[in-house]
Amino acid sequence: MELSPLEVQIRIxxxxxGVYQYYDKDHKLLYVGKAKNLKKRVSSYFTKNHDSYRIKSMVKKIVTIEHIVVETEMDALLLENSLIKNRNPRYNIMLRDDKTYPWLCIKKERFPRVFLTRRMIKDGSEYYGPFSSVKTVRALLDLIKGLYPLRTCKYDLSADKINAGKYKVCLEYHIGNCAGPCDGLMSETAYAANIDNVRNIVKGDYKNAAKHFESQMMEYAANMQFEDAQRIKEKLEILQKYQSKSTVVNSKITDVDVFSLISDETHAYVNYLQLSHGAIVRSHTLEIKKKLEETDQELLEIAIIELRQRFNSQCREIYVPFEVKLGDQIKVTIPQLGDKKKIVDLSLRNAKFYRQEQFKTIKIVDPDRHVKRLMAQMKADLRLDEEPVHIECFDNSNIQGTNPVAACVVFKNGKPSKKDYRNFNIKTVEGPDDFASMEEVVHRRYRRLLEEGEPLPQLVVVDGGKGQLSSGLKALDRLAERKNHHYRNC
Incomplete structure (x- = not known):
C-alpha cells in the first residue's frame, strides 16, 4: 500500500x-510542540482518538511537518518557548510572559546582589541561564549563599551613605549570611572577589569550590561530625549536578545567522539557524544538487546568500564551520570553542539528520533510486573500481577455544540474500586460532564459487583487524584472485 506524503514524513x-512544527496547505504555522522522542510524539497525533475538538481540527489541516533536533529535553522545552513567542502559532496555548524561564541575575550596582528573575532588563546587569526549573536556580542560590556572604537588601550602598552611618546591619548579618557592607564592615574589594567566585561557579568553573567542599567534608568526617559532613556532601552534590545554560537560548549570543554544510558525491545540505535576542527562532535546511565539481566553500557561499534573501535576514554577523567570502558588510565568525561552537554543532547536527531523512524518504517512495545512490556512495567512500552490488561478510566464533565455526552473509543490490548465507564448521584448525580459521573459510568459500562458475563479490568484509584481513588476503592469494579485486577491513 502506497504511503501518503504526510505518512512518509512521520515515518522518517x-x-x-526536538521541536516539531505543523503547517497547513498554505504553509502557515499551526502548532509548535516539544518532544523527548519526536517520532513517538508526532505519531501519537495521528494514531489516537482525540477528545479535544481543537486537536481534531488541527490534525485535519496538517500537510507538512518540520522539526529541529536538539541535544536534550530541556533544550526542546526552551526552544519550544522561544518559537511560540516569536511565531505565534494559531493552535498553541500561548505561554504568558510572566511564566517564562528563570535566570540568575548579578545586579549592576555597588555591592551587587545575586537573585532569581524572570525578566531581563538591559541595565548592564549580568544574566545567566535560562534554567529548566526554578528549583535548580534556588538550589544554586542556596549554594552561593552558603559559600559567600552576599547582601539581599535593596539599599543604595553608596560610599557617602555608608560613611554617614545611614544603615545598620540586619538579621542576615547576625546569622552569618551577610558580611555587613551596609555598615562598612566589608570592603568593596573583598565583596568584588566574592562576586568573581560566584561568576565562576555559575559559568560551571567549580573545581576549586568542589575541592574545598571535599576537604571540608573529610575534615568533618574525621572529627566524627557526621551531620556537618552530610550537609557539606549535599552541597557538593548540588554543585556537581549543576547544569550550565542551554544551547538553544543564550543571552550572550544576540542576533546572528548560523550556517553549516554536509555533502556527498551528488548533493550538499545546508542548515540555517536564525537567532534573535539570544534564541533560535527559525531553522531551515536547503538541499543543493551538485552540477559541477563545486567545493564545499562555494556551495556554502551560494546557500548563505540564497537563504538570507529568502528569509530577509539583516544580521551583520554569521557563524560558519569554515571560511567563506561574503564581502566586508558581514562579519564571519568560525567558532572553535564555547557557546558559539555549540550552536554551529547544533546546526550541523540538523543538517546530518536532514540528509538521513532524505535517504529514508527515497528508500520508501523510490527503493531502486535509493539502492543506486547507496551503491554510488559506497563505491566512492571505499575507493572501489565498481559499485558493490554483491557483498559478502565473514565472522568466526568458538566456545572457549572449542567447536570453532564461521558464517558468511551475503548482500545483493543492497538487500540481504538469505538463500546465499552459509555456515562453516572449521575443519583444519585446532584450538582458538581466529586467523587460521578466517583463512580456511575464505579459501573454501571462493574455491567453491570458482569451481561452480558462480560470480564473485565486488566487496568482501571480514570482522576483526589486520590479522583477520591478512588471513583473508592470504587465502585469496592462494586462489590467484587478489589482483582483480579490492578488499578493506571494516
Missing part, C-alpha cells in the same frame, strides 16, 4: 529530542 522522523 528521528527518535531524538
Amino acid at each position: 522522523l528521528p527518535s531524538t529530542p
Whole structure:
C-alpha cells in the first residue's frame, strides 16, 4: 500500500529530542510542540482518538511537518518557548510572559546582589541561564549563599551613605549570611572577589569550590561530625549536578545567522539557524544538487546568500564551520570553542539528520533510486573500481577455544540474500586460532564459487583487524584472485 506524503514524513522522523512544527496547505504555522522522542510524539497525533475538538481540527489541516533536533529535553522545552513567542502559532496555548524561564541575575550596582528573575532588563546587569526549573536556580542560590556572604537588601550602598552611618546591619548579618557592607564592615574589594567566585561557579568553573567542599567534608568526617559532613556532601552534590545554560537560548549570543554544510558525491545540505535576542527562532535546511565539481566553500557561499534573501535576514554577523567570502558588510565568525561552537554543532547536527531523512524518504517512495545512490556512495567512500552490488561478510566464533565455526552473509543490490548465507564448521584448525580459521573459510568459500562458475563479490568484509584481513588476503592469494579485486577491513 502506497504511503501518503504526510505518512512518509512521520515515518522518517528521528527518535531524538526536538521541536516539531505543523503547517497547513498554505504553509502557515499551526502548532509548535516539544518532544523527548519526536517520532513517538508526532505519531501519537495521528494514531489516537482525540477528545479535544481543537486537536481534531488541527490534525485535519496538517500537510507538512518540520522539526529541529536538539541535544536534550530541556533544550526542546526552551526552544519550544522561544518559537511560540516569536511565531505565534494559531493552535498553541500561548505561554504568558510572566511564566517564562528563570535566570540568575548579578545586579549592576555597588555591592551587587545575586537573585532569581524572570525578566531581563538591559541595565548592564549580568544574566545567566535560562534554567529548566526554578528549583535548580534556588538550589544554586542556596549554594552561593552558603559559600559567600552576599547582601539581599535593596539599599543604595553608596560610599557617602555608608560613611554617614545611614544603615545598620540586619538579621542576615547576625546569622552569618551577610558580611555587613551596609555598615562598612566589608570592603568593596573583598565583596568584588566574592562576586568573581560566584561568576565562576555559575559559568560551571567549580573545581576549586568542589575541592574545598571535599576537604571540608573529610575534615568533618574525621572529627566524627557526621551531620556537618552530610550537609557539606549535599552541597557538593548540588554543585556537581549543576547544569550550565542551554544551547538553544543564550543571552550572550544576540542576533546572528548560523550556517553549516554536509555533502556527498551528488548533493550538499545546508542548515540555517536564525537567532534573535539570544534564541533560535527559525531553522531551515536547503538541499543543493551538485552540477559541477563545486567545493564545499562555494556551495556554502551560494546557500548563505540564497537563504538570507529568502528569509530577509539583516544580521551583520554569521557563524560558519569554515571560511567563506561574503564581502566586508558581514562579519564571519568560525567558532572553535564555547557557546558559539555549540550552536554551529547544533546546526550541523540538523543538517546530518536532514540528509538521513532524505535517504529514508527515497528508500520508501523510490527503493531502486535509493539502492543506486547507496551503491554510488559506497563505491566512492571505499575507493572501489565498481559499485558493490554483491557483498559478502565473514565472522568466526568458538566456545572457549572449542567447536570453532564461521558464517558468511551475503548482500545483493543492497538487500540481504538469505538463500546465499552459509555456515562453516572449521575443519583444519585446532584450538582458538581466529586467523587460521578466517583463512580456511575464505579459501573454501571462493574455491567453491570458482569451481561452480558462480560470480564473485565486488566487496568482501571480514570482522576483526589486520590479522583477520591478512588471513583473508592470504587465502585469496592462494586462489590467484587478489589482483582483480579490492578488499578493506571494516
